[in-house]
Amino acid sequence: MAALLELDDPVRGRLVVGGGETVVLLGPSGAGKTRLIRALLGLDDSGPEAVLSVRGRRARPRDLAALVGWVPEGDGVFLSDSVWDNVARPPGVPPNDIALACDALDLVGLGHRAREPVANLPRPGRRRVALARAVASRRPLLIVDGPLDPAVWALLPGLLEQAPGVEAVLLATATAGERAWQADSVALVAGERIVAQAPLAELMDSADPEVRSVLSWVSPS
Numbered sequence: 001m002a003a004l005l006e007l008d009d010p011v012r013g014r015l016v017v018g019g020g021e022t023v024v025l026l027g028p029s030g031a032g033k034t035r036l037i038r039a040l041l042g043l044d045d046s047g048p049e050a051v052l053s054v055r056g057r058r059a060r061p062r063d064l065a066a067l068v069g070w071v072p073e074g075d076g077v078f079l080s081d082s083v084w085d086n087v088a089r090p091p092g093v094p095p096n097d098i099a100l101a102c103d104a105l106d107l108v109g110l111g112h113r114a115r116e117p118v119a120n121l122p123r124p125g126r127r128r129v130a131l132a133r134a135v136a137s138r139r140p141l142l143i144v145d146g147p148l149d150p151a152v153w154a155l156l157p158g159l160l161e162q163a164p165g166v167e168a169v170l171l172a173t174a175t176a177g178e179r180a181w182q183a184d185s186v187a188l189v190a191g192e193r194i195v196a197q198a199p200l201a202e203l204m205d206s207a208d209p210e211v212r213s214v215l216s217w218v219s220p221s
Contacts, residue, residue: 088136
């Protein structure tokens with residue numbers, strides 16, 4: 001079966017996200033994880049367009065963007081709107097199904113705060129709103145750039161079963177913690193490119209100096 005997403009790029013390296021998989025983009029702060037994600041989505045015009053395949057067919061970043069529910073590093077929530085409006089009726093895009101929005105808010109533990117202004121929430125709460133919005137969009141690839149609070153991180157392994165339409169998850173993190181160990185594979189990032197991709201246990205056994213260098217920055221002390 002063809003992978004949901006493949007990046008095979010002379011500049012950015014190789015990344016594969018298969019259906020039913022959780023893949024972690026792992027690299028220290030400043031390694032370029034966010035730039036890579038933005039290139040995948042066609043939002044970074046500082047270099048050549050990313051070379052992608054979606055479900056085995058050559059695609060452009062804008063084609064992938066239509067398949068992605070995204071939790072950006074900066075949240076991307078609208079502070080002047082309510083939690084509900086951010087999830088069910090986000091500005092500038094088609095509204096999400098009401099039932100899916102309700103389910104997504106319940107999934108992240110915010111169903112009881114749906115009518116509150118997002119501005120009332122601390123940053124971890126705003127991240128939950130962004131996650132609920134992404135899940136409610138019912139798109140096959142969920143991308144989460146940056147940390148979530150521990151209670152929500154604990155939910156992610158079950159998202160593939162609980163979130164309708166979500167087929168795979170791509171997480172970006174700066175620490176080789178529990179999420180990386182539980183993932184199907186880890187893509188190491190340095191200098192805005194993929195250095196290597198494999199299960200974390202295999203990467204830890206690697207003698208490749210570039211792999212060892214990245215791991216030295218991201219391994220918990």
